[in-house]
Every structure is written in structure tokens, then in C-alpha cells.
């Protein structure tokens with residue numbers, strides 16, 4: 507029995523792929539996380555001849571594996587700097603389509619691939635649909651940092667107001683998680699974030715920060731799978 511949440515993810519992902527991945531598209535950016543699993547499943551239901559003419563750009567070891575396991579052609583943003591559309595999940599989305607991403611520690615490559623796309627589409631379940639960032643996602647803003655600077659950045663984040671900022675520790679490994687890019691990750695709660703662009707700028711300027719899991723003014727549209735099986739589509 508698929509859970510309501512998984513059904514919601516699938517509904518959002520399928521509709522977004524159907525409406526935004528066009529037959530004329532040749533380079534598709536693919537995000538990371540559990541909702542993207544349904545994005546790739548829907549892509550695999552397309553005409554194989556169409557997929558054979560298409561390159562898919564992953565954003566993590568996980569999404570690369572999904573694409574390779576599906577037999578799809580994988581490329582990187584170095585070879586394909588102009589992407590037709592990127593579809594990705596989110597940890598939370600506000601009323602202006604600003605998003606918190608990085609719950610799976612993949613936001614650096616995700617942001618590069620999202621920015622390289624002509625269109626960036628978010629897919630998520632109903633738990634991610636908020637008015638203000640921080641309402642439902644209370645784990646904090648994910649901040650990728652170079653390992654040797656983590657304690658210095660943590661201190662600066664606390665001075666910025668994130669008193670509970672913390673180094674994200676691994677579960678099945680002693681010590682902190684290490685991102686696909688070889689860096690550490692700090693989760694920095696700021697409560698309700700009414701001005702995500704300012705918080706993004708303040709954090710990004712801290713020496714030692716690689717990338718911040720705030721995607722501001724990037725998404726053109728967001729698809730939210732609802733508990734009743736419907737899909738809510740939000741644009742700015």
C-alpha cells in the first residue's frame with residue numbers, strides 16, 4: 507500500500523514531467539531526493555526513441571544512479587551548459603516559490619543545474635507547501651562548507667542569529683556527513699524566513715561557505731501533490 511505521501515509525490519512528478527518535458531527538449535536536468543524517483547519513473551515511460559535523443563544531467567550520486575539504472579544517457583553541466591528544463595524536489599516552498607533545498611545534502615550541484623536551465627520546475631508533496639519558509643521545515647537552512655572551516659562558519663551562523671546551527675552528523679558513519687563534493691554540511695535554523703534572499707546573501711558571504719540551500723527567485727512553477735490525490739500548481 508503506497509503511502510499518501512508517496513502517491514502525492516508521484517502525482518506531482520508525473521504531471522510536471524508531462525507538462526514541462528517537451529519532445530523538442532534535448533537536455534533535461536534531474537534533481538535529487540525521493541520525489542525525483544517518480545520524475546525519472548515518468549521519464550522512463552516516454553517513447554524510448556525520444557529518450558535516446560535526450561541527455562539527462564544529474565545533480566548527485568543518487569540521481570546519476572537513477573538515470574544510469576534506467577539506461578538513460580547521462581551528461582554533465584560542463585558538456586551541456588544550456589539545459590532545456592530542470593525538475594527537482596524541495597524541502598519547503600514559500601508563497602513566492604522560494605525554496606529550501608539540501609535536505610539530502612545535494613543542493614550545490616542542484617543549484618548549478620537549476621541555474622543552467624531555461625526553466626526550473628519544483629515537484630513536492632503537500633508537506634512542503636508553505637506560506638513562509640521555516641513554517642514546516644524546521645531542520646534549518648542547509649549550508650555546504652569546506653571541512654576545515656566548519657567551526658568558523660558555525661560560529662558566524664550563530665552570530666547571524668541561528669543559535670541552533672549544527673554540523674549534520676552521519677547516521678551509519680562516525681562523524682559528519684560528507685557531501686558528493688567532499689564537503690561538510692551545517693543546518694542553520696532561522697525560524698520563519700520572511701526575506702530568504704537576504705538570508706541567502708548573508709550566509710553566502712561567510713568565508714568557507716560553498717553553497718546555501720535557499721533557491722530564491724529561481725523556480726518558475728511548483729507542483730504539489732495533495733492528500734486527496736489532486737495536484738496544486740503554483741506560479742509566482
Ligand SMILES: O=C[C@H](O)[C@H](O)[C@H](O)COP(=O)(O)O
Pocket residue numbers: 537538539540541542594595596597606607608609610611612613616
Ligand atoms: O538535497 C536534496 C534535495 O534538495 C532534495 O530535492 C530535497 O531534499 C527534497 O527531497 P525529497 O523529494 O526527498 O523530499
